[in-house]
Amino acid sequence: MVKASVSVSSLFQDFLSLLFPEECRACGGELAIGEDVICSHCRIKLPYTNFHLMPKDNVLHKVFWGRVPVQLAVSYLMFQEKSRVQRLLHQLKYRGREEVGEVLGRWYGAQLQQQEAFTDVDVVIPVPLYKAKRQQRGYNQVSAFGQEIASALQVSFEEYVLKKSRSSKTQTKKNRQQRWEAMRQLYSVAQKERIVGKHVLLIDDVVTTGATLEACSSALLAAGAKAVSIATIAYTL
Incomplete structure (x- = not known):
């Protein structure tokens, strides 16, 4: 009887999918039955970096040279x-x-799990949003990505260890040192006991200048993290 119920439910879901097909979040086309969030065509065509195959020797890792001692850096x-x-x-x-x-984190987590360089990661932490921005949006856009990676690596995900004290303001009229000082003061560690002596994998959505990740990494290291590595959804050349 249970099997029959599951079968009927599955058929009903398939029927609904035919009537109201979900759209691919990457191209806007219809998802086929069995596809989830991103269609198979787009998944093939996505521009993968393969940075995870060389996490200590890629263009993203070099962004942080001379700025903050990042152990691994991948997008x-x-x-x-x-x-x-x-x-x-x-x-x-x-x-x-x-x-x-969630889907991108699941896919990338499966790849990072296979790399020896990531086996000593202890905890995954997202770059935080300022509390007003989080309340407005209702979520941190990198949390689901980070949770899936933490699950793949079988480590904890700590969403509230890093804290952002206020909203970022434009830095265009400041020199590099002034911009760094302003950015550095935005981020702090709220729960040091959760990162002391640990290898932290810091998660964000997009890397541009790397200033936010630099400030967060510096805060984590100053609070006692053994090492900080970086993983993001995307990287901008």
């Missing part, structure tokens, strides 16, 4: 304007589509 996708990746990030960040981060 899943390359970001370009008017691309599938931009659409995915827009859906995730502004349209409430947290499932985008």
Whole structure:
């Protein structure tokens, strides 16, 4: 009787999918039955970086040379304007589509799990949002991505260890040192006992200048983290 119920439920879901097909978050086309969030065509066409194959020797890792001692630095996708990746990030960040981060985190987590360099990661921590921004959006757009990676690596996910004290302001009129000082003061560690002596994997959505990740990494290291590595959804050349 239970098997029959499951079968009927499954058939009903398939029927609903035919009547009201879900759209691919990357291209807007219809998802086929069995596809989840991103269609098979887009999954093949996404611009993967493969940074996880060389986590200590790639262009992202070099961004932090001489700035902060990052152990590993990887991004899943390359970001370009008017691309599938931009659409995915827009859906995730502004349209409430947290499932985008969940799926990308699941896929990337499966890849990181196979790399020996990531076996000593102890905890996954997302770059935080200022509390007013989080309340407005209702979620941190990188949390689902980070949770899936933590699950794949079989480590804890700590969403509230890092804290952002206020909203970021424009830094265009400041020199590099002034911008760094302003950014550094934005982030602090709220629960030091959760990161002392641990290898932290810091998660974010997109890397541009790397200033936010630099400030967060510095805060974590100053609070006693053994090492900090970085993993993001996308990287902008």
